[in-house]
Amino acid sequence: MKQFKRLPLEVNNQGWKVHKVGETYSLIFNPKRGRSKRLPLAVHQAAHAEILAKVLDGHAKQGSMKLWRSFKGLWYAMLSVSMEVPDTEPVSGWIGVDRGQNNIAVASLPSGQPKFFKAGIVGFIRKRYAKLRKELGEAKRTKTIKKIESRERRIVTHINHIISKELVQFAKHYGFGLCFENLSGIRQTSKQRKKTKSKADKNRDFWPFYQLEQFTLYKAIREGVPTRNRPAPYTSKSCCKCGVLGNRNHHRFVCVNPRCGAKYNADWGASQTIGKWDGFACSLELKDGVLVMSSPVLGNGVYDSPPNSVSEQFPALAGEL
Ligand SMILES: [Zn+2]
Numbered sequence: 001m002k003q004f005k006r007l008p009l010e011v012n013n014q015g016w017k018v019h020k021v022g023e024t025y026s027l028i029f030n031p032k033r034g035r036s037k038r039l040p041l042a043v044h045q046a047a048h049a050e051i052l053a054k055v056l057d058g059h060a061k062q063g064s065m066k067l068w069r070s071f072k073g074l075w076y077a078m079l080s081v082s083m084e085v086p087d088t089e090p091v092s093g094w095i096g097v098d099r100g101q102n103n104i105a106v107a108s109l110p111s112g113q114p115k116f117f118k119a120g121i122v123g124f125i126r127k128r129y130a131k132l133r134k135e136l137g138e139a140k141r142t143k144t145i146k147k148i149e150s151r152e153r154r155i156v157t158h159i160n161h162i163i164s165k166e167l168v169q170f171a172k173h174y175g176f177g178l179c180f181e182n183l184s185g186i187r188q189t190s191k192q193r194k195k196t197k198s199k200a201d202k203n204r205d206f207w208p209f210y211q212l213e214q215f216t217l218y219k220a221i222r223e224g225v226p227t228r229n230r231p232a233p234y235t236s237k238s239c240c241k242c243g244v245l246g247n248r249n250h251h252r253f254v255c256v257n258p259r260c261g262a263k264y265n266a267d268w269g270a271s272q273t274i275g276k277w278d279g280f281a282c283s284l285e286l287k288d289g290v291l292v293m294s295s296p297v298l299g300n301g302v303y304d305s306p307p308n309s310v311s312e313q314f315p316a317l318a319g320e321l
Helices: 046-056 120-138 142-174 194-198 207-223 266-276 289-294 309-313
Strands: 009-011 016-021 024-032 035-041 060-069 075-083 094-100 103-108 114-118 177-182 227-231 247-249 252-254 263-265
Touching: 016 046, 016 075, 046 060, 046 075, 094 142, 094 207, 094 266, 103 142, 103 207, 103 266, 114 142, 114 266, 120 142, 142 177, 142 207, 177 207, 177 266, 207 227, 252 266, 263 266
Parallel strands: 094 177, 177 227
Antiparallel strands: 009 060, 016 024, 024 035, 060 075, 094 103, 103 114, 247 252, 252 263
């Protein structure tokens, strides 16, 4: 049997208008040719009222409008708008944001001052719903699974909205940019232990981390806060003070470099590394190759091709060898 995808009804930028009387918004459009209708509009999110106000006073240009009926039978009008955003100011530093592991997010200023967003509630939700899903799966109740999945999604989305808002305000307040760890492709680049992966609340591929970044990015654009991305591997394994790979054990990080020996909260350290370092890196004054290679985390790997006397003395020849 051929299946058809449900697509929302779409009208272009001239096909709809917003009206406001008192505190009530309404939407005018033509459901049938030549006959326009005015329908009351409930604002889904408090922040949307601000955007609607900009549409009304002409500060935002309206785009197309889509009508969508949810599975529950609620009708949604999705309005796309474009507007001017403030230019990003040059910043004096970056706030690193680490996601996952023990906290849903940890942000820290270049000076080290941290802001923790506890994963407790999100971890609890994930575990609880993973368990429920398993039980329902065994009972083959797929409809109910779908229902609780969308409930879980809504709760986590709400939490991400709050955290992303706070992150942007944190950065704006101190005049710094926000730097995220690039999680795309992390599945290929870092070896996740099977045990870690199977624990629902510890899985770093989990969509809330990606959603948190997306929410933060668009809120940052609106506020003129610059954002950037850094490669992910080893950020949580290298010492944020000296750059040498160390031992991470749940909440604690212990640096193996005898000249440093730093001990600190691992998530805080990762956020520091994300803010300061470009991925896996050694600080210039401490390019201690022996130490890095003897680190127990690395095993027996060499990260760069070792110096080769032939290529140094005869660079022209090196290509042929
Ligand atoms: Zn160190």
